[in-house]
Amino acid sequence: MNVRTLCLGILSFAQMTGYDIRKLAAEGNFSHFCEANYGSIYPALSQLTKDGFVVFTDEALDGKPPRKIYSITEKGHVHLFETLDKQPGPDRFKSxxxxxxxxxxxxxxxxxxxxxxxxxxxxxxxxxxxxxxxxxxxxxxxxxxxxxxxxxxxxxxxxxxxxxxxxxxxxxxxxxxxxxxx
Amino acid sequence: MNVRTLCLGILSFAQMTGYDIRKLAAEGNFSHFCEANYGSIYPALSQLTKDGFVVFTDEALDGKPPRKIYSITEKGHVHLFETLDKQPGPDRFKSxxxxxxxxxxxxxxxxxxxxxxxxxxxxxxxxxxxxxxxxxxxxxxxxxxxxxxxxxxxxxxxxxxxxxxxxxxxxxxxxxxxxxxx
DNA sequence: TACGTCATGTAAGTCGTTACATGATTGG
DNA sequence: CCAATCATGTAACGACTTACATGACGTA
The missing domain is CATH 1.10.287 (Helix Hairpins)
Structure with missing residues (x-):
């Protein structure tokens, strides 16, 4: 599964920033069966936004640096479950x-x-x-x-x-x- | 490890064709921890040949279609073991x-x-x-x-x-x- | 005769990695 | 004050996938 789908899936659990997604994908509960870096996540989020599968709110709180909180849209949900309808590819193990x-x-x-x-x-x-x-x-x-x-x-x-x-x-x-x- | 190194490693066990390498890498004893298709193996073999890490003999037997039998060179051996001196990257599992x-x-x-x-x-x-x-x-x-x-x-x-x-x-x-x- | 296997290769495209660039906040 | 963490992004490059193109041999 590509990084776009991964992001969409993660966002279906909770809204969060690109930074948070990377943490989950590279260090968190998802990290043992997938991987993704900033370099693939941020472009993926742009694409998902273009496609209307996610939206973000620009949060610029007081002194804090601005961050984009992404959430999945209805269209995104539909797309995700369409993807999930196809049967998954085989596990891949490289050592x-x-x-x-x-x-x-x-x-x-x-x-x-x-x-x-x-x-x-x-x-x-x-x-x-x-x-x-x-x-x-x-x-x-x-x-x-x-x-x-x-x-x-x-x-x-x-x-x-x-x-x-x-x-x-x-x-x-x-x-x-x-x-x-x- | 990239496909070039994989090919070099496989050829260090026996001389064989690109077709044979793909079989080992995609279906044989190597397939459970790596992968490689024709589309990556043939270009890898070209590169390895250019680098002098492998050589091939063009075998055109009687009626049979011609095939290239690759074997590793001394230089290739050296290169392989230099690569093997670095410590291996982590296992990767994707599901x-x-x-x-x-x-x-x-x-x-x-x-x-x-x-x-x-x-x-x-x-x-x-x-x-x-x-x-x-x-x-x-x-x-x-x-x-x-x-x-x-x-x-x-x-x-x-x-x-x-x-x-x-x-x-x-x-x-x-x-x-x-x-x-x- | 038709299918499976042997056999080699290319080209376009997708995908992701690595490194770079930037900067603010928080906690010790 | 310094290091770690939070936070976003781009650009160049490398690597592999997929599909295409071709053809001969063996066997049922």
């Missing part, structure tokens, strides 16, 4: 880490180990933030989406930890064999 | 399905159920093909990458199946409550 891992036997063992350890830490962090978000959230559908992310990351974390353990065992044996030969 | 799911309470229950059922079927298929690939494969690093995919998909499948079950229970109760009121 540079897995690509790298294909060459693990061609790197220094210690280098690959570092990759593993870092990946484990990252996954743990992601998992924790998803679980936290899930606890704070009382919107049932978001619960489902967050739970999906939790389940995925738990499985990955588990897999990586087991692999690290077996990796270390193997390395110990290699070291052992080397010293045996001495 | 239109999860985006749709955020609106489950705004759709017909039966429509969302269909989405769920389809997703379960898709996940099961993915899982099976990964497991199959994993059984046939004796390259240890690929084993790791495939196992990662298996673990992820197993967790997702499990999650979805449980959710479907609870979804059906809830729906039955709703129906029950409705008929109670009659």
């Amino acid at each position: 540079e880490f897995l690509f790298y891992s294909l060459f693990q036997d061609k790197m220094q063992a210690s280098d690959f180990r570092k990759l593993l350890v870092r990946k484990i830490a990252e996954t743990r962090d992601t998992l924790e933030s998803l679980e936290k978000a899930n606890d704070c959230c009382d919107h049932e559908p978001s619960h489902f989406a967050l739970g999906y992310g939790v389940a995925m990351n738990k499985a990955v974390l588990d897999y990586l930890k087991k692999y690290l353990a077996s990796f270390d065992t193997t390395q110990k044996q290699v070291t052992q064999n080397l010293s045996d030969k001495d | 239109e399905f999860l985006f749709y799911s955020l609106f489950q309470d705004k759709m017909q229950a039966s429509d969302f159920r269909k989405l769920l059922v389809r997703k379960i079927a898709e996940t099961r298929d993915t899982l099976e093909s990964l497991e199959k690939a994993n059984d046939c494969c004796d390259h240890e690093p690929s084993h790791f990458a495939l196992g990662y995919g298996v673990a992820m998909n197993k967790a997702v499948l499990d999650y979805l199946k449980k959710y479907l079950a609870s979804f059906d229970t809830t729906q039955k109760q709703v129906t029950q409550n409705l008929s109670d009121k009659d």
Whole structure:
């Protein structure tokens, strides 16, 4: 789904600024299954405004810097649910880490180990933030989406930890064999 | 990682045609963590050739249509491992399905159920093909990458199946409550 | 004979990333 | 006062997708 649809969807939950949308999409409850930066969000909001799918009010409070609060229109709602009527495309997963891992036997063992350890830490962090978000959230559908992310990351974390353990065992044996030969 | 690096990496395992690369990247053992089409692979191979990272032999056997068999050069190897020295970017997961799911309470229950059922079927298929690939494969690093995919998909499948079950229970109760009121 | 697979490529367009540019407010 | 956060936007570039164009071989 493109950034326009993402913005429209987010705005269907609450009115907010482009800045807020980016936060949700890049750091918040949506971030584990989509992404969007300012560079794509602001143009998307312009387009949505042109299309009449959203409107904004220019809020220029006292000393505060002006900000545009966007909200979805009836036309926007209709468009959103028309989009949602088509069946969703497949999930997409891209992992540079897995690509790298294909060459693990061609790197220094210690280098690959570092990759593993870092990946484990990252996954743990992601998992924790998803679980936290899930606890704070009382919107049932978001619960489902967050739970999906939790389940995925738990499985990955588990897999990586087991692999690290077996990796270390193997390395110990290699070291052992080397010293045996001495 | 871009398509050029992907091609280079794949060619570091074996020489092959652009057609073969696409098969691996879009349907084969690499497909669960990357993607690439003809439209990006052929231009990437041209570029890699210009850069001297790969070379090809024009194979025009008897009646057969001509094909270009690409192989990685020493320079290409060096470049690949230089790339691999930088630390990998984060995994990226995008799910239109999860985006749709955020609106489950705004759709017909039966429509969302269909989405769920389809997703379960898709996940099961993915899982099976990964497991199959994993059984046939004796390259240890690929084993790791495939196992990662298996673990992820197993967790997702499990999650979805449980959710479907609870979804059906809830729906039955709703129906029950409705008929109670009659 | 017709369909599926093998095989290569281009061109137009879409889409998004990165970096830049700017500036006010808030809190330590 | 300094850093972080709030806030909006543009421009250049890079990257990939989709559709098109072509054709031979094998097999049912």
